[in-house]
Amino acid sequence: MLLIREHEDRAGDLFADGELPGFVHLYIGEEAVAVGACGALEDEDYITSTHRGHGHCIAKGLDPKRMIAELYGKEDGYCKGKGGSMHIADVDANMLGANGIVGAGPPIAAGAAWSGQYFDEDRVALAFFGDGAVAQGQVHEAINLAATWDLPGIFLIENNQYGEGTPMEKQHNIEDLSQTAEAYGIPGFTVDGMDITAVYEAVREARERALRGDGPTLIEAETYRYRGHFEGDPQPYRDESDIDEWREENDPIDAFRKRLMDRDELTEDEFAEMRSEIEAEIEEAVAFAQEADYPDPHLAYEDMYADPVPEIDYFADRLRADGEGNGGDRQ
Amino acid sequence: MSEAMSKTETMTVREAIREALREEMARDESVVVFGEDVANFGGVLGVTGDLVEQFGEDRVVDTPISEAGFIGASVGAAASGLRPVPEIMFVDFIGVPMEQIHNQLAKMRYMFGGKADLPVTIRTTEGGGQRAASQHSSSYHTWFAHLPGVKAVTPGTPRAAKGLLKSSIRSNDPVIFFENKVMYEMEGEVPTDEDFTIPIGEAHVEREGDDVTVVASQRLVGETLEVADDLEGETDVEVIDVQSLYPLDTNTILDSVEKTGRLVVADESPLSYGAHAEVISRVAEEGFYSLDAPVQRVGIPDVHVPFSPPLEDDVVPSGDQVRAAIERIV
Numbered sequence: 145m146l147l148i149r150e151h152e153d154r155a156g157d158l159f160a161d162g163e164l165p166g167f168v169h170l171y172i173g174e175e176a177v178a179v180g181a182c183g184a185l186e187d188e189d190y191i192t193s194t195h196r197g198h199g200h201c202i203a204k205g206l207d208p209k210r211m212i213a214e215l216y217g218k219e220d221g222y223c224k225g226k227g228g229s230m231h232i233a234d235v236d237a238n239m240l241g242a243n244g245i246v247g248a249g250p251p252i253a254a255g256a257a258w259s260g261q262y263f264d265e266d267r268v269a270l271a272f273f274g275d276g277a278v279a280q281g282q283v284h285e286a287i288n289l290a291a292t293w294d295l296p297g298i299f300l301i302e303n304n305q306y307g308e309g310t311p312m313e314k315q316h317n318i319e320d321l322s323q324t325a326e327a328y329g330i331p332g333f334t335v336d337g338m339d340i341t342a343v344y345e346a347v348r349e350a351r352e353r354a355l356r357g358d359g360p361t362l363i364e365a366e367t368y369r370y371r372g373h374f375e376g377d378p379q380p381y382r383d384e385s386d387i388d389e390w391r392e393e394n395d396p397i398d399a400f401r402k403r404l405m406d407r408d409e410l411t412e413d414e415f416a417e418m419r420s421e422i423e424a425e426i427e428e429a430v431a432f433a434q435e436a437d438y439p440d441p442h443l444a445y446e447d448m449y450a451d452p453v454p455e456i457d458y459f460a461d462r463l464r465a466d467g468e469g470n471g472g473d474r475q
Numbered sequence: 476m477s478e479a480m481s482k483t484e485t486m487t488v489r490e491a492i493r494e495a496l497r498e499e500m501a502r503d504e505s506v507v508v509f510g511e512d513v514a515n516f517g518g519v520l521g522v523t524g525d526l527v528e529q530f531g532e533d534r535v536v537d538t539p540i541s542e543a544g545f546i547g548a549s550v551g552a553a554a555s556g557l558r559p560v561p562e563i564m565f566v567d568f569i570g571v572p573m574e575q576i577h578n579q580l581a582k583m584r585y586m587f588g589g590k591a592d593l594p595v596t597i598r599t600t601e602g603g604g605q606r607a608a609s610q611h612s613s614s615y616h617t618w619f620a621h622l623p624g625v626k627a628v629t630p631g632t633p634r635a636a637k638g639l640l641k642s643s644i645r646s647n648d649p650v651i652f653f654e655n656k657v658m659y660e661m662e663g664e665v666p667t668d669e670d671f672t673i674p675i676g677e678a679h680v681e682r683e684g685d686d687v688t689v690v691a692s693q694r695l696v697g698e699t700l701e702v703a704d705d706l707e708g709e710t711d712v713e714v715i716d717v718q719s720l721y722p723l724d725t726n727t728i729l730d731s732v733e734k735t736g737r738l739v740v741a742d743e744s745p746l747s748y749g750a751h752a753e754v755i756s757r758v759a760e761e762g763f764y765s766l767d768a769p770v771q772r773v774g775i776p777d778v779h780v781p782f783s784p785p786l787e788d789d790v791v792p793s794g795d796q797v798r799a800a801i802e803r804i805v
Contacts, residue, residue, distance in 0.1 A: 190555060211794020224588035231586040240554055241587060245578050252579065258548055259555040262507070262533065269551065282574065285544030292539060446622060447589030450647035452721035453676065 180343025197242025247280030270375030276307025581624030633695025
C-alpha cells in the first residue's frame, strides 16, 4: 500500500511538473482494494484492471521501474512506451492490462477464467472495475456468462463513490452494488474497501469458492478516490472537506498501520524505515525512467501482428520522414 | 506449396467450413467453437452441424445472447491459452461486441508492446439475397479490412473457405472470417488433405484471361466465373478471388492488370470508401500506367439491403452488373 501511495504521489508530481505526457488517473486512497485482493491471489491467477490501474499493477508484482518508464513513454516500459498509463500490462505476470475503456475488463477476465476451467488448472481470474462500470452493458454480459458457466472468476467492484465526475447515487438505483449478484444467482458481498483484511478475506473466500467449481463471486469494496478522476480534474462535483473526511477517518494505510502497532507487530521506527526504503525505491525508479531511451520512431510500425502484413511497411516507407524506403514501387 | 494437394472432394461451402473446424479441433485441443445456438442447434444456418457430437459441449459451446460478453471472453481466453473460434450469427449483430473487437482484440498486442498473442477467429455471416431485410443482410467486411490489428478474410469458393479458415484458426493474430450466407450451398472441389491451407493474404486466380481483370469477393466470384463463361470467345476475362481483404495480395492483382490493362472490382458492400476503392488505389499507385480504361466498381449503391424482393434484387449486386461493367470498358 505504501509503495502504491508513494508511486502515485510521485506520478502526480511528475505530471504536475509536465514530465509525463498524456493523462494519468491516480489510485491514492484505494490501495487496500488492490493489495487486499492481489494478496489473496496466487501468481498463476489472472487480473484485468482499469484506467486507474497503477495500484493493481504494483499489487500484482509489477516493477515500478518499468511502470514509470511506461508512464514516460520510454522503450524500457512494460509496453515499450506504446501503452502508457492506461495500458500498462504484463501478460507474463498474468496481468491482462489496465484499460482505457470503462467496463471492458470483466469480459476479458471471464475469458481468462474460462481457460482455467477448460484446462482444469487451479487458477482464477479477477476483474477490477469501478462503480461506474457497473452501469455498462458488457459488465452485465460478462458476469451473467461467468455465472451461467460456473467460471472461476471474481468480479471486484471498486466503489470509489464517483463514476468520473458523477456521484454514485446519480448513476445507480441501488445502495449496495453487490445487490446485483442476486440477479446472476451468485454470492455478492459489500466490504469495507479501506480495510485491507476485509478485502483480503472476501477475495480469499471467493477464490476458494471458484476453485471448488462453485462459480464466480461479486464483491463490492467501498473505497474513496482522494484525487480527481484525472490529474488536473477541477472536481466541481465535491468539496475538499469530503476528501479530508475520508482521508482523516478512513485512510487504509493509517488504519492498517495503527492496527499493526496496536498488536505490537510494527513499531514507529520500522514504519519510518519502510517508508524511506519505498521512497528510495520510487526515486530510483523515476531516475531509471528518466534516463531510459525513447523508442526509435520505427518501432511505431512494429508489434501489430504476430505474422506481419506488408501494408504497414509499404505505407510507412512512403510517408516516414527518413524516406529510406522506396515505397515498394514496382515500376 | 501448401495448397498443391491432389486429392479433392466435392463439397459445399457449409461443409468446407465445418470440415475446417473439425480438422482444427481434432488437431489442437485448445480450439473451442462457441456462439449462439452453435452446439445443440448446430448453428442457425447449419454450419457447425454435428460438431458437438464429436467434441462435446465443453468445446462446442452455446452462449447466452451476449456478443460483447463472449467476444470479450474470447480476448481473455486467447491471452491465457485457448484458441477461440466464436461465431457472430449475423454480421449485423457485430456492433454489440464492437468495443471488444476494435479496442481490445485489435489493439491489445500493439498497446502491450507485442507481448500478447490473440489467436481469435471470429466467424460471421453476411450478404443479402435471402429476404432477410436490413438487419440480417449487411456486409461489413470493409469495416474490418480498415481496422488495424485484425485480418479480414472473405472466401469466394468452398476451397478458399476451408483453406483460409484453417489458416485463420492456426494464426496467432485476430482474424474476422466473413461467410456470405447465400454461398453456403455453393459446391466446389476441396482438397481433403488435413495439411491443406491457404495463406492469409494470398489472392487466387480462378480463371485466366487476357482482356479484363475482375477482382471479386465472396458470392461475386462464382457469379463472375459464370459471366466469364458466357463471354467466352468474345471477351477473355481473368477472374481473381481476392480471398483476403486484409492483408491484400496487391501483387497478384497488379500482375493481372499489367496483362489485361482493364480492371473491374466486384464486392458486395457499399461502394463509397469500400474494398473496391482500396483495390483501385493500389493499382493507381503501383500500376497506373498499365491501365487502358477507366476502372469499374460493382457493389451496393450506398443503401441498406431492403426487404421487398424487387427492391432487394435491385440493390444486391449480381453477375449482370459485373457483365455490364466489363462491357463498358472492353
